[in-house]
Amino acid sequence: MTGLRSTPGGQRTLARRAAGFYYNPIAGTSPGTYQPDQNGAGTVTHTALLASAAVTGNPLTWTLVHPSTKIRHGVDRDMDGVWDFTDGDAELDLTLFLEGPMNGSVMRSDLKTADLLPAADPYGQGNTASQALLARAGTNAPVDWVMVQLRNNASPTTVVDEMAAMVLANGKVVMANGESPLYFADAPRGQYRVAAWHRNHLAAMTATSTQLGTGVSSVNFGDPALSMYGTEPRRILGGIAVLWAGDVDGNGTLRYTGQDNDRDPILTRIGGMVPTNSVTGYHPEDVNLDGVVRYVGAANDRDPILQGIGGTVPTLTRTEQLP
Structure with missing residues (x-):
């Protein structure tokens, strides 16, 4: 699928995402909580759990995970063995x-x-x-x-x-x-x-x-x-x-004509020659998200782009509003 962006148009900085671990206080029992590697050093120290393991002799089980995985259980930032709102x-x-x-x-x-x-x-x-x-x-x-x-x-x-x-x-x-x-x-x-x-x-x-x-x-x-x-x-x-709909190429700007416009990819998607053709699928050219790419006719995907820049002057553009 072409034209799918992972970030919006414009410049921005992504803060470091720390890796983390899921811990299980007692191996083989209920699922544990996610603990982040806050400084990215590859090591997580959970004082309360380590002390408990030392006393009881029960092993701790750790699994390295992506930070956005299973985050429903929260982040134990204060390392007290309990996920609650105090973890923020x-x-x-x-x-x-x-x-x-x-x-x-x-x-x-x-x-x-x-x-x-x-x-x-x-x-x-x-x-x-x-x-x-x-x-x-x-x-x-x-x-x-x-x-x-x-x-x-x-x-x-x-x-x-x-x-x-x-x-x-x-x-x-x-x-x-x-x-x-x-x-x-x-x-x-x-x-x-x-x-x-x-x-x-x-x-x-x-x-x-x-x-x-x-x-x-x-x-x-x-x-x-x-x-x-x-x-x-x-x-x-x-x-x-x-x-606003119609950013087919995902560059953060709606264009109906000219270089890098969002209209031409629609015609290309349906074959580039016969404007009455249509293509079914999950495509960025499907502006109205009905599952069918159309260049002309009812529910076509070209008209919303023109409407998005004002509806009358095809050379106008609209840029997404991000710093």
Whole structure:
């Protein structure tokens, strides 16, 4: 699949993501908790557990894991053997809407219905959707994968943690296992800007920070009143704010004509010669996310690009609003 970006357009810095371990206090019993390698030295020391093991003689079992794996159990930052809010893990209840599949106040889940929605995320994060999540229907049905970032408030080009997650038809964003809120294992308690984007929609970011790590904090990108970074970072449809559709090549800019435009790849995808052709599949050229790439006719994927730049002057462009 061409044109799938792992990061939004523009420059940004990704903060170091520490590796970590799952520990099991007593081998063979209940699952343990995730403990991060905070300084990246490749060593984790858990004083409380080591002391317990020395007294009881029970062995400790450790497994090296990717930091975003099984983060539902949290990060034991104070190393007391208990995961709780004192550890300050960032938890985010996020709602967002994509322009492409919008249908009234909800989004269509055509990719899921047509069995085109991949279980593996397209952003290279290594996340896999659970079968239970992929089987959901109605307003709880999965629409597509999105990327969510927590950015440093003082330096919003710096990404502290990020996650490939699934947006549902009702706008709720859930983790790959279907659970919400989103748990960010590498983001300690603090103030963060929230950014989000989709593989063929422009990214957007909050203009002000949100306190995370003291409970479950909610951010609704669908609320037109939410303060956002930049100028016109979202489109308003029927009172709902949505991410702009049509960034087919994933470069952070909507273009209808000229070099690096987003229209030509649609024609190329359907064969490049006969504009009435169509192609079914999971493709970035499928701007409206109905599972079919069309260049002309009803529900074509070319018109939303022109509408996104104003609808009348084809040489205009629209750039995503990120620092």
